Amino acid sequence: MVDVGKITRLLAEVVGSDSVSDKHFDLIPYGRDLSPAKEKLPTHVVMPKTREEIQGILEIANKHDVPIYIRGGGTSHWDAFLAQEPGIMLDLSFLNAVVEINERDLTATVQPNCTWAKLDFELRKQGLTYLCSEAGGPAMTIGGSVMKGGGGPHGTAKFGFHGNQDIITLEMVLPNSEVVETGSAAWPSAGKFKRQCLGPDLAGLFIGAEGILGICTELTLRIRPATDFKERLLATMDSLDKVIEFGHFINRHVGDEYLQGAYLWVDPSAPDVFLLMMDVFGYEKEIVEHRKARVIEKVKELGGVFGDSEPANGYFDEILTGLTDIFTTGVWHFFGSGSLRIDDIGVIYKIWREELIEKRGYTKAGFGGNFLPRDWLAFMVTNYKEPEESEMIMKLANEINELVLSGPVVPYGIGGREGLRPIVEARNTGYYRLLKVIKKAVDPKNILQRGIFIPKEEML
Secondary structure, X not given: OOOHHHHHHHHHHHHOHHHEEOOHHHHHHHOOOXXXXXXXXXXXXXXXXXXXXXXXXXXXXXXXXXXXXXXXXXXXXXXXXXXOOOOEEEEOOOOOOEEEEEOOOOEEEXXXXXXXXXXXXXXXXXXXXXXXXXXXXXXXXHHHHHHOOOOOOEOHHHHOOOOOOOEEEEEEEOOOOOEEEOHHHHOOXXXXXXXXXXXXXXXXXXXXXXXXXXXXXXXXXXXXXXXXXXXXXXXXXXXXXXXXXXXXXXXXXXXXXXXXXXXXXXXXXXXXXXXXXXXEOOOXXXXXXXXXXXXXXXXXXXOOEEOOOHHHHHHHHHHHHOOOOOOOOOEEEEEEEEEEEHHHHHHHHHHHHHHHHHHOOOOOOEEEXXXXXXXXXXXXXXXXXXXOHHHHHHHHHHHHHHHHOOOOOEEOOOOOOOOXXXXXXXXXXXXHXXXXXXXXXXXXXXXXXXXXXXOHHHHO
């Protein structure tokens, strides 16, 4: 049982009394994320300003066996930071600085709660950009995107998920409060320019782990020169097989794809119409024009029909500048989501059409997908306005997730007990068992994100 008052006093000694609270009205905003997950209140919220304060908070948590849950921008769609049991909510809002932009090495070093918008604003002053953004838009934090191994629709066809190639170094505070740097930063005299150092790629251990192995306090990522050339296209195709062939086409030259981003959308009202929005990338006008011409040629060869490109312009521009109206239609929920081979996209599409629309009669969820380097990120997405809909949607989503993840699909975004954790637990793969071994080694008391990925009882 947590002695709330005692923990409050101890935390105040580390961060100051104005940066910690156990008051109910302060805790309520931390009880929900963007998913339909039920409210889960922490016992405390604490807002550290430095790495050293985070170390102090971890020391208190370990000594008194109080779990810590890590909140970045609060935009999780799958119960990924909510307090699975009474514990401390660590709000990283104050760690939001752009630490350094190195235009010679083409790197940017930021604190985890720096948003994509803030970084892009500073980069554009120097004619630079990152080029990839999350589906939640520029308000999403960079640390949150990386720690969940996220990927957004802008830039995925060329650059993949955050962490695939653009993350260079991480500064992590381990559950025992020790600080570890990855990549070339692990060698103190080297600097921050290279992903690997000495031995294994330790950055990969933290990317996608959703904070269960450490708290990110700083990260360095690859940046690029901005380009003045922008071409967007919109087309429709009449079969998924043709979309699959187009996917192979744009991904044929791995590392030099024809498109920077390509987004597939199928509306439940027209399940046989496959809409493609495309973003052509290049640093020279001749290259952009060549890629555009080749894409147009291939789409026409496959029987596709081009339409007004303005919706594609609006879509890709909004991803970078702000999705101000995204919640006007209600709360969004992504499910049936994961990565899979280009040829396997039909597996999720079939479940969406046959199991969701035809068998269960649910016609509010659309089907979407983003091309990645040699694979897809596919998903179903719906929204709701009435609170009573949330339980129905969660039940429906769980049924669909079971079906999808029984196929050739890699799960995306695990989260807590109302995310995919129960499905991952049930599979009990060698990967999951190894993850528990690593977790026990670095966090024997299961302090960080207890119940997210791994419940307390599985650590005993």
